[in-house]
Amino acid sequence: MNQLLADPLFASFAVGAVLLAGLSKGGFGGGVGFVGVLALAQVSSPVQAVAIMLPILCVMDLMGVWAYRKDWHRPSMKVLGIGCLIGTVIGMLTFKWMDDQLIRLLVGIIAVAFFVDFFRAGGEKAAARTFSDPVGYILGTISGFTSFVIHAGLPPVAMYLLPQRLDKRIHVGTIVVLFFIVNYAKILPYWWLGLFTMPNLSISLILLPLAPIGMFIGIRFNHLIPQKWFMRASYTILFVLGIRLLYEGLKPFFA
Numbered sequence: 001m002n003q004l005l006a007d008p009l010f011a012s013f014a015v016g017a018v019l020l021a022g023l024s025k026g027g028f029g030g031g032v033g034f035v036g037v038l039a040l041a042q043v044s045s046p047v048q049a050v051a052i053m054l055p056i057l058c059v060m061d062l063m064g065v066w067a068y069r070k071d072w073h074r075p076s077m078k079v080l081g082i083g084c085l086i087g088t089v090i091g092m093l094t095f096k097w098m099d100d101q102l103i104r105l106l107v108g109i110i111a112v113a114f115f116v117d118f119f120r121a122g123g124e125k126a127a128a129r130t131f132s133d134p135v136g137y138i139l140g141t142i143s144g145f146t147s148f149v150i151h152a153g154l155p156p157v158a159m160y161l162l163p164q165r166l167d168k169r170i171h172v173g174t175i176v177v178l179f180f181i182v183n184y185a186k187i188l189p190y191w192w193l194g195l196f197t198m199p200n201l202s203i204s205l206i207l208l209p210l211a212p213i214g215m216f217i218g219i220r221f222n223h224l225i226p227q228k229w230f231m232r233a234s235y236t237i238l239f240v241l242g243i244r245l246l247y248e249g250l251k252p253f254f255a
Helices: 008-028 033-043 046-067 074-097 100-120 133-150 154-164 168-185 187-192 198-207 210-224 227-254
Strands: none
Touching: 008 033, 008 046, 008 198, 008 210, 033 046, 046 133, 046 168, 046 187, 046 198, 046 210, 074 133, 074 154, 074 168, 074 187, 100 133, 100 154, 100 227, 133 154, 133 168, 154 168, 154 227, 168 187
16 A cells, blocks of 8 residues: 555545545536645645546546536637636646745635625626636636646636526536546646656555545535525635635745
8 A cells, every 4th residue: 555545644635635526526516626635735745636636536527527418518618628728738837836825825816806706796696697708718727727736727717607607517517528628638747747656646546436436426416406505505615715725825924
């Protein structure tokens, strides 16, 4: 067994991270999946955490794409997909110079600002609206970049999708298909950057059987939750994720 997994603390964080990521991906399109990376980062380096999680996320993506293969929003996919791929390239070229704290602050500010804007615009009573394509390209680029660096690509994508008030299954399906493309686009760059070491891959392989369990629970959960509560939960998750990222980003300044 890998030495890290022999550590009960690391093993408990790792198991929880994978199950939480699967539940999130299957039920909300990835809304709280980044918490899994944060959990692993508490007992390993952030770079090792993202490397361990990527193969697991890719397996989850295969299940997600099959479950939501007919339920995704094509106009949004076109705009966000182009932006995400651009952001992925930027992330690959700048990864070695990235500051984890700066990235966490950036994504956290975006997530919290979007939550505040939701209520400023009228909350649940606000009319559905769609951002212009240039705004979508920008948000997609930010998402691809932050997804490459710390698997935290959801907030910018949610900013684009949630105001459209899509059916919950279409909303989740769009995110699942989008990040299927993004995550598989990260495989070769991660290998090129030397992130797929044998210790990291061995941990991924041992944790892999947990991926379908979390995904199955999440997909079933999406069927059960009403649309209104799905929207409320999505915005709440986005806010909590943003606060967590802000906390992680600002913590070193107050240490």
